[in-house]
Amino acid sequence: MDSESSYADQYQDSVTPYDKTAAMALDEQQYYKPHDDMSSGSELKHPLMTEYDVLGENERWPTPEELQTMVRTADYIPRAAFLIIITEFCERFTYYGVSGIFQNYIQNGYKVPDSNPGAIGGGKHMATGLGNFFQFWCYFTPIFGAIIADQWWGKYKTILVFACVYLVGDLVLTLTSLPVSIRHNGALPGLIIAMIVIGLGTGGIKSNVSPMVADQYQRNRPFIRRLKNGKEVLVDRDTTIQSVFNWFYWSINVGSLSSIATTELEHNVDFWPAYLMPTLMFIVCIGVFWFGRNKYVRIPPTGSILIKASNSLTVGFKQWRLAKKSGSIITGEDGKPISWIDYAKPSYMVSAPSNVTWDDHFVDELHRTLKASKVFLFFPIYWLCYGQMTNNLVSQAGEMNTGSVPNDIMQNIDPIFLIIFIPIFDKLIYPGLRRCGVDMGPILRISIGFLLAAISMAYAAIVQHLIYNTGPYYDNPGDNHNDISAALQIPAYAFIAWGEIFASITGLEYAYTKAPASMKSIVMSIFLFTNCGGAILAFCFNSIAADPHLVENYSICAGLMGAFTFLFYFCFFKYDRTEHQENAL
Template identity: 65%
Template sequence: MSSATVNKISSEHGSIHKDELHPDHPDDYLREGERWATEEDMNTLRRVGDRLPVAALFVVLTEFCERFTYYGITGPFQNYIQNDYKIPGSDPGAINGGQSMATGLGNFFQFWCYLTPIFGAVIADQWLGKYKTILLFGCIYTLGDLILTLTSIPASIRHGGALPGLIIAMITIGLGTGGIKSNVSPMVAEQYGRYRPFVRKLKNGTEVLVDREVTVQRIFNWFYWAINVGGLSAIATTEIEANYDFWPAYLLPTCMFVVCVTVFYLGRSKYVITKPTGSIILKAYKVITAGIKNHRAAKAENRLIVNETTNKPINWLLYAKPSYNVAGLNMDWDDKFVEELSIAVRASKIFLCYPVFWLCYGQMSNNMVSQSGQMITGKVPNDIMQNIDPLVIIILIPVFDFVIYPGFRRCGLELRPVTRITCGFLVAAIAMAYAAVLQHFIYKTGPYFEHPSEKVNGVHQGNNNISAAIQVPAYILVAIAEIFASVTGLEYAYKKAPESMKSIVMSLFLLTNAGGSILAFCFNSISTNPHLVKNFAIAGGLMGAFTVLFYICFRHYDQQDQDEYLGQLEFEK
């Protein structure tokens, strides 16, 4: 470790023990009064998270601004596309495309936004690194915001410019989102540089175990909290849309994104910035191909290798190790890379059930918005209802972080990732079941029954006489499902990905959201009256079935991950 590194750590953290540094992470350190954890400490002391570094707070603030922009522009989308412009007595609108077009374009935008992170991850890993990639794609994002704002002015809407402008803006903003989303999540966790568990004495004399796993869980909890604080921008933009017009509603998030890029740039001197290591996609493909060939050769020659611990054959991918090169292939990688890739592939398996979760989550920003537009909302815009979700998350994440999760730890019951994700999937299924029952009662209530808030024989129908307040529990359930499933998915993607693959694994997790949008396209024909009961019921049924399937397939991961984590630690003797 260089003297410059020691001086930097000393100046930021006070006195450290220079002779007790983590072997794989030489910038790891102990502050005065701290010591490395022993195996006994790991088994007896209460696990807590560490304080968040200032650099992480800068990245969190950047994500807040970006999500303020994203949700600020998408909040009015359903009305903007579905309804006609300036029709007295009806919800705001611009394009008059109907509910099916609105839901379809909304699903396309979500699909595009979560497909493009693959491109952002490759650019960051191969050429620019996370920091420069976020700045570059931030500029592209800003261009898309400007296009949307300018094409939503009254003259553009009246002359047919709103729809083509919206599509161009969606493509541009989605590209910008991809470059940011795949890199900002791993970058926020990289700002915490302490890897080895250590013991800290509290002011009351109690010793606690400060654990990186708990700290990373806390970082992603607060990262997601910032996302949802930013998501409240839809309250402002839907109010502006309802009381003024769409162009000022879109101008507000556009201005905020300029603040986003500025804030991120100002924190540049504080970030831990990792250099690009080269894209591993092509290399991973070669490793997978080699693993298949070597495994076949070993099987044909009856030379399969058995794990001495489990007494079972090793995974086929491990045959890509140069040390297991049965087929005599040319290999330009080492055993460690194969082991890292194997961990990444195993971790990515849990993402396979997420598209159904995102299908359910996506109902909140399209069909549930239209659902509230069929009920009595008083003077409140129908599309403001979706903001209940981020409001609940803002309230509940501190409760989960400071009360619920620590409470389970004190009882000796750790809610590990697969358990939390299973809970999230189950709650999402219940939310869709509630929405289906609610839609049934909407259709049973007059005066418009199965055709509220739509044109019938050229006549615009009004709302049914049922209060939108009873929709609130559905949004609360979706929020709880997000805390369990979405936050944990982000955390798991980061923790299980090797250092060289964090952006790629994170982008694969985000890609599951695009998968949810593809599923939503299949629902487009029933995403309109009078079929919405069927729409919500099928989504809820699928989520329930995949909840059971997920738990059956992955319930053993929690214990395996814990055993691997403890096995990687080095304790004082």
């Protein structure tokens, strides 16, 4: 095929005559421009095309006008993606099943009459501190899992190996929670060992499972699909990825309901069956993931991508410094000086250093990744607020009247709300807004999520104030509870849940779409690492994470989150304007 042949001719076997007409229009409208260095015999492809971008029945390519005016809709989610979603459900079932009862397990003594269930008897400070450590560790280790996947093993093998490590941690936790181990002081060391091992396993899984589920959808170009009723819709990759992460996050929250079962087991039986159940579920998790081994789209590792990125940034900085000293600053098409990162592009170098192993496109992707990472700097405050749900709000419920249910069952209000509202947002609210011409960009969605988290913390402060002003124990209830209903906590969890839909899900989507193909696990791990920042901030709050200072704790969280919400939107609202154009690169 010679370099002058048209895009329509190249794909004449894979499109209908109706589609071919549209494809020829793409040539006329210069949708495809051949590279200057393409010689005769080279295969020409549209810049956004992959081997999966083949038109099916009742599909065609859109015109430029349709790309600008038609409402974008999501495509069908591949079956392989659903296998990974089921795997994530099983893993989160295990994670929340064991961690959801940590607060009581650590804080309270074993078989103490008229007290909440417990095992270690370390008190509220130890329980909150170890809980924050576990959160920090689980979101620190994804960096290592991402490096291993992107450079050596690939996502599939990394997930499978680290899942086996995870299972070892589950077994240690289950065995050391047996009554004989608790009575012989084996619970605390067993818990610490299990936390470390489970955290390692989590790191290898979390940084790779969410990019891998999105990898299963491989169509890049927008296309028109004619529905059965004759209506045509514009199917868009960005909208599809958003839908994939909505359902991925939905599975996480269905899995997190396991803590309802484990809290009931700890309350009515003992801790060892409460830990045994999620351990058995994790065996199912490994089995489901292995079952799909021949069905997954696997992106191969690319080698020393971090070294390549580091070298390009170093070269770019040095070339920028030299340009400043010599007065030869380069300006872009807009007349403004280009970024210092762009000086790493070989096309801008008079004589490229010997260690240049990248091209201009790699520098563009790296620049975009660093730009996206700036957005993540605001997430630690959000995770500080979110983390209150699994420790301080659990203890808050323990100071209230919960009737016949355990105090730590209240945290399940959050996933219940998410299970209800994620499909509503995915199928009704977001499509309805798009039909009205309101396409909420990721920055706006994250800002709304941050604001809802601030409202949740402000409400929690009000509830804590009411607890302290209600007898019989007022601001020093200890292991007892005041005469106030735990139902008052429900709005706090509801606001947190709605905030997750806007902030947390969008963060996952943003991390995936902004990362170059060779660095998706790395960028996802950077996003997850922001959770470590939240845990570190929680350590700083540990001195006021106890009675009678919890009103101040929640109030400071609310104030910080509110202030950072407006600062975040002020800094990044312009990013939404170029969202679709940037993703098309």
